[in-house]
Amino acid sequence: MIELYQRVSLAQDLPEYHLKKGDIATFIDIVPHPTGGEEGYILEIFNALGESINTVIVPKSAIHVLKSDEILSVRSLAEIK
Secondary structure (H helix, E strand, C coil), X not given: CCCCCCEEEECCCEHHHXXXXXXXXXXXXXXXXXXXXXXXXXXXXXXXXXXXXXXXEEEHHHEEECCCCCCCCCCCHHHCC
């Protein structure tokens, strides 16, 4: 189970939000599916300086729990605009 305010990574590209697989986000809430489908997870996206740049809702399957054998990387937002 993912805990509130836990950092997660994206398990897939989300071009509608200009996000890529591996981008890091903070899990901030759950949205139940109105007809019993997959839950939505509300994520807050931060830039490298810790400034909030977006809040998005993605399916639970679109996130991945961070593991100790993974390393963070940085990419420019200019690459996607």
